[in-house]
Amino acid sequence: MSGQSFRIRDKGRIDRSKPVRFTFDGKSYEGFEGDTLASALIANGVHLIGRSFKYHRPRGILAAGSEEPNALIQLGGGNKSEPNLRATQIEIFDGLEAASQNRWPNLKFDVGAINSVFHRLFPAGFYYKTFMWPASLWLKYEHVIRHAAGLGKAPPDRDPDRYEKVHAHADVLIVGGGPAGLAAALAAGKTGARVILADETADWGGSLLSESDCEIDGKEPARWVEETVAELEAMPEVTLVKRCTITGYYDHNYLTGLERVSDHLGAAPEHTPRQRLWKIRAKRVVLATGALERPLVFTDNDRPGVMLSSAVRTYVNRYGVLPGRKAVIFTNNDDAYRTALALEEAHGRVAAIVDVRASVTGPLADAVRAKGITVYENHGIVSVQGTQKVTGIEVMQLDADGTGVTGTAKSLNCDLIAMSGGWNPTVHLFSQSKGKLTWDPEMAAFIPGTASQALASAGACNGTMGLADGLKEGVKLGAEAAREAGHKGRAPAAPKATEPAQGSLRPLWITPGKARLGRKGKHFVDFQNDVTAADVQLAAREGYRSVEHLKRYTTTGMGTDQGKTSNVNALAILSDVLAAEIPSVGTTTFRPPYTPATIGAYAGRNVGKLFEPIRKTRIDEWARANGAKFEHVGQWMRAWYFPKNGETFRQAIDREVKAVRDSVGILDASTLGKIDIQGPDAAEFLNRIYTNAWLKLGVGRCRYGLMLKEDGMVMDDGVTTCIGESHYHMTTTTGGAANVLSWLEEWHQTEWPDLKVFFSSVTEQWSVVAINGPKSRAVMQKLCNDVDFSADAFPFMAMKEGTVAGIPARLYRISFTGELSFEINVPARYGLALWEALMEAGKEFDITPYGTETMHVLRAEKGFIIVGQETDGTVNPLDLGMDWIVSKKKPDFVGKRSLERESMASPERKQLVGLLTEDPQTVLPEGGHVVEKLKPQPPMVMLGHVTSSYYSPNCGRSIAMALIKGGHARHGQTLHVPLEDKVVKVTVTEPRFFDLEGERIDG
């Protein structure tokens, strides 16, 4: 067992009674509960964690939070494996398996590191410069780039974990559980407001957990956190969500949060999600997201052992580990002096403080000097020794303007460099909310300016860096937010806090090295994407003056960390080259998510059987039990055909199609849209909506209708029946039901509100069974004795009420097959009973159940169109040869004006025709292109396409319909349908193939 030799005996919030075993790159280590993977690796003296993206440089741990650009980990194996996780955020558990990324064959010896040797071949914009021409090779280039791109590996198969979503509403949402956030939550919570407090880490307190030199109300900060959280937990309307990153800030104070519910447990308990996506709507938002420390840009500042100064403090105080035994602090501000003191307190050694400021005074500097630590004022680090871990540095004095160095270099041994370049307030969410940023020259950072949503920023994210001021601001803004959300209550007194006072910083965006920039070592700006200060300057010289262009050209800020540590440095360096003010150069756009989010969380439970609702009829279970094959029709699942005894698709369809014409077939037609229409003006309304005449339809009579859009194109069709005085029953296509109802409401509400008529959907009120065929009357007569079924008493296009198999029913004598047919509507609960009774009664006629495919063949034999198959939104009734249904007398109907345009009747339009193949056994593929002048290969002039095509056993040959340019005048012509492997010769005909005289309708 490798001991945790860098563990500090008396520091940290880890639970030493709970050792945890984990592996990194196959090697076993021990940490404690409460460790992150990063802190546990540091405890074991492991500092080489990964390889950089482009140059494969050895990389360690830079930060202690979600901004970490370097220490990216592939976690777990198999389908649970997840790439690019930040070691600084991973809480360790027993059995955790972590692996480094972007290295081969292993982390310590990585072949890809050869890129670093040839770094001059990989300047800024390398891909743009190299893979530009010839354009025809782009596909090959892309293949190579894709292989080299990316860091971790995607899991191989489907995600086995459970993800959930939840909608939450709050008076006040507070983002960030540090001092300002906790203070805000307490102030808001005390008013009785509904408060949600979310923090991305596993512990409340934020920066307070990393400090040992401050007090709140005379208490240690951790104690104040504990008491405050306990108070919040006791408030029934306050919801505390840990491990929840607020990832996006959208319009209307709608925010999303990704809660890692059980990632830290290794395996989720049964029925518990791995992660949960929060969809939060808040009346007011208080952002208390803190600030991120900036790296300094100096020679070889990416070596393992170079760490952010505040992160060093976090590792020492929060996790009780020493990131190095002998540190050099490199800084441009006072805050890093706290790190020196914290290291001393934890029995680490501080070799020196290197400060770019000319002269450093104040209590922190005094305290450091009192410990005997040398402070190199007006100095910079000019080189770093050690590649896989820092072993030493050289420092030199800065020249007058800080762009060069003078004097001689002094060497210092160290294994840790704690750097601080100042602080960037975490303005990501503020910026996502469309708030305007402003530049604070004191901090040399962007801070929130004008907000554009109901939000406020408290504490460090607002540029309020002092603890006491942050707490005060939190209390004030928390209480204010609650008040604005409608809750009364005075703001409580802010807690009193003490901490060491700090002076100002000196922004020095590039620390000069011994050689010209870009020579002898690299000044890294973006660690994850390997962008250096030289790259940024080169891009600026090449003319990339816009920060958005700079970003894309150099890839600065385009890694999985989205440039949390690099963007402002890059921007400042660009401004320098352009000799422009930083605020005038601007920032790139902050976009959600704040940190990478699992796609599974966005899918939630919309997976497997809940992926998409499947609508079923009440007869579906019979079809299922009787071996039907199904097809999707919109969200409906409809019986497609009913194969028997190993029949093929074609055999089954041929049998079903013949059975209907020879005897009787039975179809579940329940999915047709149905709309109940009532009111004295119902007939007038129908008259305006349909193309044909509706004013004189008698009670008990049905009529086929065609609906057009305003553009004169066919929208829907169906049969509507007058079922009583001012009472109609409309049917629509299965897929068009919802649209048609909206269409009717829209015309009624916006154009004809004066018409007295109401519409209600009744699609699923009725189970509908259609029986078709010469024997259908006989079947009906067996089951229904209160209706006269003779053709005279019950003619085609009539409706009667009766009792079928004991069930009250509406019988419609309408037909989609051309055969004698009855559509029987019964209350849905009896749909199955009706079906079974019909099957029983039809036995002697060998009644044949059929599905949508046979329905399609039968209607095609008769030349009946299907909206959406023969039409596509560009087909008018004249194209379909259906001018017989367009009234010439009505003053108006929807689409009339468009339909009367001359061009709508142009003989050059695509028109519906029939196609008969030369070989009657050849069935054309639907969608096949029809051409007149055949060429050996495309392109050819296309006349149109095949819309419907089947084998018709009743015709003894294949039949097809097509939309063909000038089709009506082409009857008799021979055309061609070129296919992949052959050309089919076809003859143009009428689009009707069977029972041309319509003699079968009465049975």
Added chain:
Amino acid sequence: MADLETLTARTPLDPLDIVIGGPSDAGVTLTEIPFQTRLVLRGLPSDKKFVSTVKKALGVELPAKPGTVASSKTARVLWTGPNEWMVYSDDTGLAAALTKAVSNLHAAVTDVTEHYTLIRLSGRHARDVMIKGCAIDLHPREFGPGQCAQSHLGRITVLFDQTDETPSYDILVRASFAEYLWMYLEDAGLEFGVRIENVG
């Protein structure tokens, strides 16, 4: 020939072969209420004759405020639109009676008993189940007994009202979507424990 009494009426959920039962301390219970009378009532609230006629027939004034519910001994009436209400009742004769009552008025009564089924979600975690898939704020300060809403639940549209403080929600779903909703609610309730109860 069969008569209605001997015929098997099937509910939209019957094909799922749902097993009644579950842990007694379950966080939520689910119940299908399949054949209650359900009517869509249309009419103009500005039509005093219509309003008074309906009040007499239903025993309660039509709710005028959006998203509210009014109840009488015989009926529960949910506001679903400016000229639209959903009426629930155990009285199987109500459709005919109400139709007759408004027959001379500009009004419409449409029987949608079979168009829908109703799933009752109840229990101490019922709200937690609802908010997994419904964006409406169901906090007791915002939504309580006597209120109804039409919204998405999971991937479908439903009409629901809260019927007590437990809380209980009566969720009206189109019959063809009932299987989806049932499976959705069972799945969403897993972490709290689900008991299936019989109606009555």
